[in-house]
Amino acid sequence: MCRSILPFFFYLSLLHLITPTAQREPYVCYETGNYTSNSTYRANLESLLASMSSNTDIDYGFYNFSAGENSDKVNSIALCRGDRTPDECRTCLNASSYDLLQVCPNQKEAITWYGDCSLRYSHRSIFGVMESSPLYAFYNTANVSDVEGFNQVLRPLLDRLIKRAASGNSTRKFALASVPAPAFQTLYALVECTPDLDELECSYCLVAAQQFIPQCCDGKQGGKYVTPSCDLRYEVYPFYDPAAEAPPPSTSTPSPPQPQQPVLPPSPPPIKALPPTEGKGGNSSRTALVIVVPIVLSGVVIISFCICVFYLRLRKQREEVETVDQIGRSESLQFDFGTIRVATGDFSDANKLGKGGFGFVYKGALPNGKEIAVKRLSKGSAQGDPEFKNEVISNQKYKLNWEMRYKIIEGIARGLLYLHEDSQLRIIHRDLKASNILLDKDMTPKIADFGTARLFVRDQTQGNTNRVVGTYGYMPPEYVIHGNFSVKSDVFSFGVLVLEIVTGRKNTSPRDGENEEGLLSYVWKNWRAGTTSKLVDPSVTSTSPATQIMRCIHVGLLCVQENVANRPPWRQLF
Template sequence: MVSRMTLFLCMLVMLLTISQSYAQTSFLRNFCMNDKGNYTANSTYHNNLNTLLSNLSSNTDIDYGFYNFSYGQDSNTVNAIGLCRGDVKPDACRRCLNDSKVLLTQLCPNQKEAIGWYDQCMLRYSNRSLFNTMETSPNFYLWNPGNATDIDQFNQVLRNLLDSLIGQATLGNSQRKFAAAHVSGSVFQTIYGLVQCTPDLSEQDCSACLTGAISEIPQCCDGKKGGRILRPSCNFRYEVYSFYDPTNVKIPPASAPKVSVLPPLSTDTLSTEVEAEKDEEIRSSETLQLDFSTIMTATNNFSDANRLGQGGFGPVYKGKLSNGQDVAVKRLSKNSLQGDIEFKNEVMLVAKLQHRNLVKLIGFCLERTERLLVYEFVPNKSLDFFIFDEVRRVQLDWEKRHKIIGGIARGLLYLHQDSRLTIIHRDLKASNILLDAEMCSKISDFGMARLFEVDQTQDNTSRVVGTYGYMAPEYVFRGQFSVKSDVYSFGVLVLEIVTGQKNSWACREENEGDLLTYVSNNYCFNDLFSLSLERLDSISLL
């Protein structure tokens, strides 16, 4: 007769077995790559895989939860990467990876390449090299079934949060590229976000991987309270509740902070820069870095008397450097998550571009929470200050307007064709055209600009940025942008310069509408000449 103790022990063993089985079958998702080749039981590759995985825990960096290791030779070499979520503590990381190695080999019993994700870790192995390579597939989505309220505002705050986290994660070193934070608002719930790359990636590849993953939010979880996208090389997640351990969110400092704040454009760009040291178009961004105290002195401690206005990401001040040069200082808000990506983007791009029709970057400062851009001072403010004001626009006769249009066209041609770099501005509008003392036009504000690769003609994004009315239809509706997008914006700008009216408003015979539709209708009725006469007469140009 079986004693109660024996029965209890049998039940306990069964429960532990069931519990272990349940834990080992709880991957969020896994993939067995049948097309990458198979191995046979007890083969050299199989033995090498077992040896590599058996040393998983002992070779995992205890502090940072990253494992990369190879074992074997030639075609029997096995490569593996293990990555724990950045907030997961060492013991939990070790347990997660140990569970992964058991379960993944069970689910993919003879595949040479496989990958599996738990909530707290990822494990992948292959007979090909996996290290220092950004890979975006296989990937998968998960989402919170609840819907966000005030979706437009929710999405904007979410995007700002994720952009800020990307900026932090990419500055991590070879041990950890991870960032997590939350942001609160009065209308919506607190949003918690987390981003992570495998630490072997370069800053550029980490940023590209995360940016690409985040661009898939509309396909994954648009309007949802939470979601995540996981790729082999990176992942992100957001929720309206805390899902990570804030007490263990610690990121080692980057080894060279002054250099790493400016992510490289591309491998080709770096090699080209070495060859182009004497090219007048290229200047090292490191030589542009200014001390915060220097800028404080130049702006009289950011006094109200020196304030020129309010930009999209913070106030702009007039200043005077010690050499007597007048400058305009753009001070990004310290209390906002906006602008980290745009700040780096603007420094990275404008520092490498010099043309009389582009605003000149004098320097920048990144010190503690301060992010400042220092430009040449342009005394006549921006184009919208003149053309949309009934009094001031009479100062712009035909000759001056023609000169302004020609300057914008030359600056745009330089960005698209004549520069060594192909830049798409993406936010060309009247307020981003500055006028110097001779009313020479200068294109400014490159925070939204994008760099194109050699021979690239078009790109897509799910993050449509810019100003409605100036954006091309294919960009607004499909996220497609190219040099044609900037040319469309330029066309709208020319119409505004000629008519003196904003693109979002036009009036004729007490009917209101948008300027482009009005011009198009008059073109169809061969009435553009009368439009020009009446409009220009109304602004005292004829």
């Protein structure tokens, strides 16, 4: 569902260049600080760049060096394409160093993508930091004859390569491969990350570049997309030595199925009545029924009553035992204040994880090394022991993994698609929020509470009201300010829900009475900074498919755009 969402609204602000591949390789001179030609910073920079291009000890094409101290310290990262030899790599770095010093003569921070290598340096810390901005795109000017068929080959190929590259080690995150393409062509592709990133960060960076392909260069025979932390390229001609490709595995593993347009679950089968039993006729059997039934019926009633009483008592005992056991477990999670204070570093801001309904949550470590989460109640909080125990029990019972969260997102989307597109009358919910999504025993979501819903005829697209009803934080600005509502109002609310599910954070609004950064602001800030890996709820990151999560973040941000016209229609969300 989230696969086809295209974050053009974000990348248009980041894209510095879209140009045919024959144009000059790009560079950026950052305006974050300058140095003079005879300064210590310049001397450190020249020494650092010279040592990188002449280093013969590193043969894997990745360099992360520093030189100098304090304000004169220079940090530099260089990455050569994974299929290049050490000599080719050093030649590229030498040329890119000279070129970058010429075009950025006094900037403390700069980057260039020069042929088959990239080089960047900065006065700030850049090691182990995923940065997907700026993004440069180049395209092959020739068009493919079958765009849909080409994309059906390109997308799974890049997905496989991204997974392979992201799972690389600390010296190499690189993958390439070729596959047959339509019109008797072969499609060649290559992806790589700076290996100082972890698996999730590498995946995020490459997926961000991949997601821009349809908006920039759909239907082109080739493209190259570069960012400070990763790059990818594909062509219909061999731009690398095919001998560099890894041999195919002995047993083929089918690629994961692509998300299809969701189909509403079929209606439940009609309930079939049991056929009537055939009794024998005659006066004798009718007489026996008159006499025997009252006696038998009385016995059945008495026995049934006894069974019900026994069952209710047994169930109550089980519930009491279960409740005591659960409360016992929650009691074990309460510690004296001194222990908690030490574990959290005296409730240090550095250990602050977020804010719940009753106070801030901190991470900590007990003397035995066990990591814990600690809630410190805010002033005026109404939460007491019963509420705390209930929260612990609920968290133990209903902690969702990513598979469940994704299932819930898809289920909500299917429900809204039905309300907006497939129902005889178009239904605008107007109060879509977390508490109005009910989950059954299989964690299948059901949209509830249609008390504020409005019905539209098929050709009606929007409405207006002087009485704004709904929940702040989920309502779009045009509805709150002007009373205008439409299908796009529910799209906005859906986007908020998606971001809540991905991040594990509740959205807030100015009406909450807190000076806390709202969820939407928090997500946008990390998105623009290229730190999207920080957005994912820590409880699901270890087992989550990064590409799927990134696409869901894209969906959420697309849906919560302030401009109504920029929010995607439902049919484009699938």
